[in-house]
Amino acid sequence: MQNSLFRKLSSLQVQFLLALVLIGIFPSGLVSLVLINLESKALTDQSTRELTGLARGIAKELDTFLEEVLMDSEAISELPDIVSMDPNQQTPLLLGLHAHYGRHMQLAVAKLSGGLQAAAVTPPIPLEQVSIAKIQSFQIAATQGKQAWWVGPALFNDSLILHMHTPIKDTNDQVIGVLGSPVSLPRLSSLLEQLDLGSNGQAFVLDDTGKILLHPDAEERDSRRSYATWISSADGGLPSTSGTATYSLGGETRIAGFVPIPELGWTIVVDRPEAEVLSPVIASRNLTISGMVVSIILSVFAAVFLARGLTRPVRELSAAARALGAGDSDAPLPETVVDGNELATLVTAFATMREAIIEREGALQNARDDLEDRVADRTAKLASVNAALTQEVAERRRVMDSLKESEEQFRLIFELAPIGITTATIEGVFLHPNQAYCDMIGYSAEELREKKYLEITHPDDLGENRSWNKKLLAGEIPHFRMEKRYLTKHGEVIYIILQVALVRDANNEPTHVIAQVVDITERKHTEEALALARDQALVASQAKTELLAKVSHELRTPINAILGYAELLQEGTFGKISVPQVEASGKIIESANYLATLVSELLDQAQFEGGKIILEMTEFSVHELIRRVEPQVRLSAEAKGLTFSIKVENNLPTILVGDIYRLQQILVNLLSNAIKFTEDGEVILRFYCSNQDQWAIEVSDTGSGIPTDAQAEIFEPFRQVDGSVTRTHIGTGLGLSIVDQLTSTMGAKIHVQSSLGQGSVFTVLLPYISLEEYAA
Amino acid sequence: MTKPLAVIIEDDPKLADIFSITLQSADFETKTIQDGQNAVPALSELKPALIVLDLHLPNVSGEDVLAHIREDDRLSGSRIILATADALMADRLRSKADLVLLKPISVNQLREMAKRMLPNDAS
Numbered sequence: 001m002q003n004s005l006f007r008k009l010s011s012l013q014v015q016f017l018l019a020l021v022l023i024g025i026f027p028s029g030l031v032s033l034v035l036i037n038l039e040s041k042a043l044t045d046q047s048t049r050e051l052t053g054l055a056r057g058i059a060k061e062l063d064t065f066l067e068e069v070l071m072d073s074e075a076i077s078e079l080p081d082i083v084s085m086d087p088n089q090q091t092p093l094l095l096g097l098h099a100h101y102g103r104h105m106q107l108a109v110a111k112l113s114g115g116l117q118a119a120a121v122t123p124p125i126p127l128e129q130v131s132i133a134k135i136q137s138f139q140i141a142a143t144q145g146k147q148a149w150w151v152g153p154a155l156f157n158d159s160l161i162l163h164m165h166t167p168i169k170d171t172n173d174q175v176i177g178v179l180g181s182p183v184s185l186p187r188l189s190s191l192l193e194q195l196d197l198g199s200n201g202q203a204f205v206l207d208d209t210g211k212i213l214l215h216p217d218a219e220e221r222d223s224r225r226s227y228a229t230w231i232s233s234a235d236g237g238l239p240s241t242s243g244t245a246t247y248s249l250g251g252e253t254r255i256a257g258f259v260p261i262p263e264l265g266w267t268i269v270v271d272r273p274e275a276e277v278l279s280p281v282i283a284s285r286n287l288t289i290s291g292m293v294v295s296i297i298l299s300v301f302a303a304v305f306l307a308r309g310l311t312r313p314v315r316e317l318s319a320a321a322r323a324l325g326a327g328d329s330d331a332p333l334p335e336t337v338v339d340g341n342e343l344a345t346l347v348t349a350f351a352t353m354r355e356a357i358i359e360r361e362g363a364l365q366n367a368r369d370d371l372e373d374r375v376a377d378r379t380a381k382l383a384s385v386n387a388a389l390t391q392e393v394a395e396r397r398r399v400m401d402s403l404k405e406s407e408e409q410f411r412l413i414f415e416l417a418p419i420g421i422t423t424a425t426i427e428g429v430f431l432h433p434n435q436a437y438c439d440m441i442g443y444s445a446e447e448l449r450e451k452k453y454l455e456i457t458h459p460d461d462l463g464e465n466r467s468w469n470k471k472l473l474a475g476e477i478p479h480f481r482m483e484k485r486y487l488t489k490h491g492e493v494i495y496i497i498l499q500v501a502l503v504r505d506a507n508n509e510p511t512h513v514i515a516q517v518v519d520i521t522e523r524k525h526t527e528e529a530l531a532l533a534r535d536q537a538l539v540a541s542q543a544k545t546e547l548l549a550k551v552s553h554e555l556r557t558p559i560n561a562i563l564g565y566a567e568l569l570q571e572g573t574f575g576k577i578s579v580p581q582v583e584a585s586g587k588i589i590e591s592a593n594y595l596a597t598l599v600s601e602l603l604d605q606a607q608f609e610g611g612k613i614i615l616e617m618t619e620f621s622v623h624e625l626i627r628r629v630e631p632q633v634r635l636s637a638e639a640k641g642l643t644f645s646i647k648v649e650n651n652l653p654t655i656l657v658g659d660i661y662r663l664q665q666i667l668v669n670l671l672s673n674a675i676k677f678t679e680d681g682e683v684i685l686r687f688y689c690s691n692q693d694q695w696a697i698e699v700s701d702t703g704s705g706i707p708t709d710a711q712a713e714i715f716e717p718f719r720q721v722d723g724s725v726t727r728t729h730i731g732t733g734l735g736l737s738i739v740d741q742l743t744s745t746m747g748a749k750i751h752v753q754s755s756l757g758q759g760s761v762f763t764v765l766l767p768y769i770s771l772e773e774y775a776a
Numbered sequence: 777m778t779k780p781l782a783v784i785i786e787d788d789p790k791l792a793d794i795f796s797i798t799l800q801s802a803d804f805e806t807k808t809i810q811d812g813q814n815a816v817p818a819l820s821e822l823k824p825a826l827i828v829l830d831l832h833l834p835n836v837s838g839e840d841v842l843a844h845i846r847e848d849d850r851l852s853g854s855r856i857i858l859a860t861a862d863a864l865m866a867d868r869l870r871s872k873a874d875l876v877l878l879k880p881i882s883v884n885q886l887r888e889m890a891k892r893m894l895p896n897d898a899s
Contacts, residue, residue, distance in 0.1 A: 118813030148828065277862055310800060437805075485874040542827065550860060553832060553861040553862055553879075555861075556880055557788050557791060557861065557879065558790075559879075559880045560791055560794075560861075560879045560880035561788070561790040561791055561794065563880045563881075563882065563883075564790070564791065564795075564798070564880075564881070564883055565790070565794060567882065567883035568798070570881060571883070573797055573800075592880060595880075596880040600863070600878075613806070628870065630874065631877075631889065632878075635882075635884065635885050635888060639884070655875055661864075661867045665865075669836035
């Protein structure tokens with residue numbers, strides 16, 4: 001409750017309000033009040049001054065009046081014989097004088113004893129019963145011979161009158177009587193009525209005790225009200241100088257001016273109600289206050305409006321700020337009427353700030369999202385890595401198990417291997433030789449561990465062994481294999497195949513070597529025996545070949561003689577011969593040719609059987625090949641009336657690699673065959689590129705053809721298609737067999753396409769090779 | 777106009793006879809030498825148009841004779857036919873000769889080849 005009140009009071013709106021009221025209204029009200037007060041004071045001063053002036057005027061008038069009354073009384077008192085005259089005359093005189101002067105209440109002449117002689121009183125009073133001896137002023141006049149007055153009760157009633165007594169003197173200046181000439185207070189009071197004191201103003205006279213003595217209003221006069229408390233000097237008595245006073249009378253504040261009359265001991269007082277005096281000021285004050293009230297109300301409204309106007313954007317802004325705090329970034333912003341004022345700047349700044357916050361929020365959100373994504377991603381990766389790790393651990397365990405297992409296996413293999421295995425240091429000192437190794441060398445493992453393997457190596461093999469070791473350690477080769485000899489403990493020489501591998505550690509530094517050794521002593525001995533046998537066989541074969549060559553040569557010469565002479569005979573070189581002679585000559589020629597073919601085929605076959613075909617690979621051109629083959633076959637073809645043509649396709653490379661002599665042999669065989677089995681038509685030799693790997697030689701004829709079922713057999717030795725053909729066609733039947741053997745030696749293939757009566761096509765497919773390839 | 781000379785270097789007299797007759801029928805003047813040793817100086821002198829050379833000769837081998845012929849400037853115009861029964865040797869020496877004929881050599885074949893080897897103005 002207090003809090004909410006405090007909040008209300010401390011709210012900007014209320015503060016504005018208070019500030020505006022304090023700043024705007026309070027000073028102006030204050031100024032107005034001060035002005036009004038000043039004006040009141042001025043009015044009061046002026047009024048009191050006026051009142052004092054009036055009082056002073058009254059005092060003067062009263063003084064004058066009383067002076068005149070005194071002078072009248074003195075004049076009367078100086079009348080001769082006023083005392084001594086006949087009393088019957090005295091009374092009328094006094095009446096006459098009373099009327100003449102008119103100011104006195106009555107006139108009376110008293111004796112010094114105080115007894116009245118005569119009195120002008122209406123109605124007449126019994127003089128003998130009256131004494132004025134006790135009246136103070138009479139006493140002064142009678143005894144001191146001075147005029148005197150005194151306010152006191154009248155002789156015949158209690159009403160106050162102003163007693164005035166004047167001594168009556170004789171010529172000797174002796175007091176002989178006293179003239180009483182009282183003045184009534186109402187008569188004096190009438191002097192006060194002449195003043196214009198407004199409706200409520202009054203002038204009155206106080207006696208020396210401060211009580212009302214004279215007042216135009218008889219009732220007031222009779223009330224004898226005392227003003228002593230209000231109008232008094234510092235010592236408590238009546239003031240001796242004129243002044244002003246303010247007092248409350250009958251619930252009304254009155255202001256008064258007073259003037260003392262010292263001779264009489266009276267004080268003239270003129271007062272008016274303050275309200276009356278200040279009425280102009282009060283009217284103005286009321287106007288001011290009303291104006292102030294109106295202006296306060298207007299100010300309050302204005303302030304409320306202004307404050308609202310001022311605070312509305314602030315409140316809206318704070319609402320927007322709260323909304324922003326709560327996450328609502330779309331709260332409306334206050335509309336600012338005037339651009340560029342502080343509020344507009346504040347709103348703009350807020351909007352900018354909000355945008356920045358939204359942006360930052362967005363960026364933050366993005367970053368957060370991104371972070372979450374990354375965390376999720378990382379978590380997923382971690383999980384997968386974890387899974388992979390778990391799997392890997394399991395895998396490792398399996399691997400370890402299988403490693404242990406395989407280590408055990410390898411150890412067994414190592415120990416039980418039938419070949420010698422050992423490890424050795426880089427320097428060649430034995431580390432772990434297996435049992436087979438020890439058995440082979442004859443040393444125990446312990447003995448071997450104190451040796452270097454070079455110590456048990458045959459001296460003749462040390463050089464080669466060292467050079468291999470050097471290469472191995474230099475990293476030029478990962479391992480090497482060599483044949484060498486060991487010297488066993490028992491002094492025997494054994495042949496071994498040694499394979500050495502270098503083992504390196506993780507830093508690629510050589511740690512040790514592993515050597516595997518197979519004892520090939522026995523094999524070596526067998527090999528040596530075999531080599532010897534082979535050499536002997538080779539020599540024998542050589543001899544056979546040479547013999548065959550010689551036989552061949554020796555046979556060909558006589559065959560050539562037979563053939564030559566038969567031909568010459570047939571031609572009629574030695575004289576005309578008969579038809580049967582010509583035919584006989586032909587048979588001789590045929591037989592001689594057959595014999596020649598027989599001889600050369602036998603020789604070729606003998607060469608194959610002796611394993612003597614060694615290919616001599618050279619680069620050559622197909623035209624060179626043609627140049628060699630053509631002369632050997634063209635004539636025989638043409639002699640039979642056959643067309644012999646040669647085609648070289650463009651796709652064939654210019655330079656080929658192969659054994660040109662053997663190719664020539666193949667071609668001569670195939671072409672001779674074709675010519676042999678073709679009675680008319682043509683024989684075509686064709687060279688072409690078969691595909692990117694091989695080239696082809698094709699020999700086609702229009703001859704008798706080969707039945708399909710016989711095609712598989714034609715390449716076997718001593719085969720011709722049938723017996724009848726054999727007789728008409730010379731040859732051993734070895735020709736195609738030799739071709740087949742030659743082609744397979746060359747890595748080539750031969751096949752035939754043929755049907756009976758349709759001619760044959762023999763195709764030899766040869767691989768493209770380079771000299772380097774062949775050398776490799 | 778003289779006939780071109782063909783020298784036949786052949787140790788076998790029968791073959792020498794056959795080759796001689798054959799070449800004569802092909803319009804050659806022929807001369808036969810049976811010995812390698814005698815052949816070399818004779819050839820240089822004779823400067824034959826055609827030489828038929830057997831490779832198996834006594835004393836000096838046909839191969840040596842062939843080498844001599846190819847080194848002798850005087851014999852630069854001579855065409856050479858190798859006539860042999862040894863196919864391997866024939867193959868080896870093929871590049872040095874103009875033609876290689878393997879024995880047995882047909883009369884027709886020799887005649888035809890010899891004719892083809894003759895200079896055009898000689899036929």
